[in-house]
Amino acid sequence: xxxxxxxxxxxxxxxxxxxxxxxxxxxxxxxxxxxxxxxxxxxxxxxxxxxxxxxxxxxxxxxxxxxxxxxxxxxxxxxxxxxxxxxxxxxxxxxxxxxxxxxxxxxxxxxxxxxxxxxxxxxxxxxxxxxxxxxxxxxxxxxxxxxxxxxxxxxxxxxxxxxxxxxxxxxxxxxxxxxxxxxxxxxxxxxxxxxxxxxxxxxxxxxxxxxxxxxxxxxxxxxxxxxxxxxxxxxxxxxxxxxxxxxxxxxxxxxxxxxxxxxxxxxxxxxxxxxxxxxxxxxxxxxxxxxxxxxxxxxxxxxxxxxxxxxxxxxxxxxxxxxxxxxxxxxxxxxxxxxxxxxxxxxxxxxxxxxxxxxxxxxxxxxxxxxxxxxxxxxxxxxxxxxxxxxxxxxxxxxxxxxxxxxxxxxxxxxx
Numbered sequence: 494x495x496x497x498x499x500x501x502x503x504x505x506x507x508x509x510x511x512x513x514x515x516x517x518x519x520x521x522x523x524x525x526x527x528x529x530x531x532x533x534x535x536x537x538x539x540x541x542x543x544x545x546x547x548x549x550x551x552x553x554x555x556x557x558x559x560x561x562x563x564x565x566x567x568x569x570x571x572x573x574x575x576x577x578x579x580x581x582x583x584x585x586x587x588x589x590x591x592x593x594x595x596x597x598x599x600x601x602x603x604x605x606x607x608x609x610x611x612x613x614x615x616x617x618x619x620x621x622x623x624x625x626x627x628x629x630x631x632x633x634x635x636x637x638x639x640x641x642x643x644x645x646x647x648x649x650x651x652x653x654x655x656x657x658x659x660x661x662x663x664x665x666x667x668x669x670x671x672x673x674x675x676x677x678x679x680x681x682x683x684x685x686x687x688x689x690x691x692x693x694x695x696x697x698x699x700x701x702x703x704x705x706x707x708x709x710x711x712x713x714x715x716x717x718x719x720x721x722x723x724x725x726x727x728x729x730x731x732x733x734x735x736x737x738x739x740x741x742x743x744x745x746x747x748x749x750x751x752x753x754x755x756x757x758x759x760x761x762x763x764x765x766x767x768x769x770x771x772x773x774x775x776x777x778x779x780x781x782x783x784x785x786x787x788x789x790x791x792x793x794x795x796x797x798x799x800x801x802x803x804x805x806x807x808x809x810x811x812x813x814x815x816x817x818x819x820x821x822x823x824x825x826x827x828x829x830x831x832x833x834x835x836x837x838x839x840x841x842x843x844x845x846x847x848x849x850x851x852x853x854x855x856x857x858x859x860x861x862x863x864x865x866x867x868x869x870x871x872x873x874x875x876x877x878x879x880x881x882x883x884x885x886x887x888x889x890x891x892x893x894x895x896x897x898x899x900x901x902x903x904x905x906x907x908x909x
Contacts, residue, residue, distance in 0.1 A: 499529040501552075501598055509550045509598065510576050511612045516839040518877045523608070528599045538589040538597060539580070546583070548605045551575045554595025558587040567592070581605070611837065611868040649783050649812070652820045655680055656725040663718040673717060674705040686724050687712070690906055694899065719768035723752065723775045723907055729782060734789045741785070745908070747857060748775050753903035754853040755846075757896045761880040762844055771903065773826050773846045774853060777833040780813025781805050810834070836867065839874040844882075848875035856893055 506512050506520045506527065515523075529552060532538065539545055541561060551568050558579060559565040566587075568574050579589050583602055658676050662668045678684050684705045691708035692701050696716075702708050709717050730745040732738060752774025759770035784805050788795070795801060813830035829847040832838045833854065838847055852875050858864040870876045870886045877884075880892075893900070 497531045500524060501527050501529050505529070505552060505598065508552075508576060509578075511608055513576075514612055515608070515872075516837070516874045518839070518874050519611070519872050522871050522877070523600070523604065526601055526604050530597050530599055532591040532595045532597060534591055534593050534595075536591050538591065539585050541586060541588045542584050544584040546602050547599050548578045548581055548602050549589065550578055550598040550600070552596040552598050555592040556595060556597075557590045557592055559590070560587045578605070607869045607872055611872045648787070649816045649819055650729045650779070653725050653728060655683070656722055659721040659725075660718060663714050663721075670706055670709045673714070674709045677709070677721065678705050683721075683724060686906075686909060687717075687720070689909070690720060693906055694902060715766070716768045719766075719772040723772050726775055726779075727907065729779075732786070734786070736789050736792065736795055737785055741782070744778060744781055744785075748778055749904045749907040750857050750900075751777060751850065751853045752907060753900040754856050754893065755849050756903050757892070757900055758849055758853060758879055761892065762849065763881060764843055765846065765849060769826075770846060770849055771907075773829050773850055775907065776813070776817065776822075776826065777830055777850045777854070778809060778813065779816050779830060780809035780811065783812055783816070784808045806834070836873055844878040848878045851875040852879045852889075856889070859890070859893075 501524055503517060503520055503524060506524055507517075512520055512523060532554070538549055538556065539547075541559070551570055553570050555570070556568045556579060557565045558568060566574075568579065579597075580587050655676070658679075659673065662673045662676050665672075677687055687705055687708040688702060690696060691711045696712060698711060702711055712720065727745065727749075730741050730748070732741050752771045755770040755774040756767045759765040759767040785801075788801055788804065810831045810833065813833075814827050817827045817830055825846055828845070829850050832847045833850050836851060836855075838851060840847065851873065852870075855864075855867055855870060855873065855876075858867055870889060876886075876889070880889075884892075
């Protein structure tokens with residue numbers, strides 16, 4: 494029978510593949526699920542055909558692996574073979590027997606599979622810039638996009654004039670609430686949205702405000718600035734092209750939900766501003782818009798949704814960054830747009846808006862088929878930085894569930 498059971502250290506875990514490909518913060522979580530077991534010589538670790546929900550690595554000693562066909566394979570602790578699992582398949586395809594006093598690392602097979610999925614994402618995200626997979630690189634749209642990007646001729650969204658005026662007014666230290674509200678009032682619909690926002694549960698005071706000036710005063714300059722951008726940029730998601738209507742609508746719904754969840758998570762994350770987080774959620778996929786708009790000239794793409802999605806995945810980060818830099822957005826928001834789908838993004842500095850957007854996006858996938866394609870939350874480096882780095886997946890789900898009403902209210906405020 495197996496002897497002593499111990500928890501492994503980070504140094505022990507990182508000897509093995511694929512854990513040696515993962516960031517330290519992720520391996521620290523894996524340490525909490527793994528066990529080191531000691532075995533005497535001649536003990537069976539697992540048998541061929543057995544399905545015991547664990548995979549094993551050799552930490553110390555010597556093990557025989559017998560497939561029942563050829564001469565057994567002997568695995569020593571000092572060989573490169575010991576860096577890999579003794580048997581990764583379930584049921585096991587070999588019988589493992591210890592030949593000496595041995596220590597084995599035992600890991601739940603569910604964790605191993607999640608790690609493998611995480612590594613798949615890491616390998617896909619290692620490229621820099623824009624790369625095209627061989628199976629699609631011959632399509633004309635790809636070459637057109639690449640040429641346009643290289644010549645900076647891709648038609649990027651233009652910052653709406655009203656958004657520029659409001660931003661300049663808010664950033665002008667000599668302007669007051671009256672000056673800012675007078676610009677907002679150039680658009681009656683925008684004026685009503687500001688009044689509604691100031692009276693919403695997130696910002697409401699004791700008395701209801703009925704004027705744009707009072708709404709701006711209650712919200713404050715910074716919130717007014719970020720909220721104006723969030724409200725006005727919603728118009729960029731609209732299109733006259735019928736072929737794009739559903740796609741843009743779905744993108745807008747996704748963006749507003751990411752914005753709302755980002756707003757809630759930022760309130761629990763020291764160092765991040767909820768209103769900036771909301772704006773970041775709105776713009777995190779802004780690069781999708783010019784890519785999809787250009788694709789309307791290639792109807793065959795819309796007949797092959799997987800191909801269109803591949804084009805967007807390859808291009809949206811870089812195009813989004815180009816767009817935001819053209820609009821003179823802060824570099825931290827540009828960085829979030831570049832890395833919004835880089836699930837294994839691992840910035841060792843303090844938590845930032847990129848971390849927040851990654852975690853918020855993953856929460857929007859909960860309960861959808863998309864979640865099955867994603868690495869688990871606790872294997873995401875960003876997850877261990879949001880909310881002070883003290884969340885478990887259950888804690889995170891509880892926060893989102895408890896704030897469901899507020900999340901929906903913020904999303905509806907953005908969509909109205």
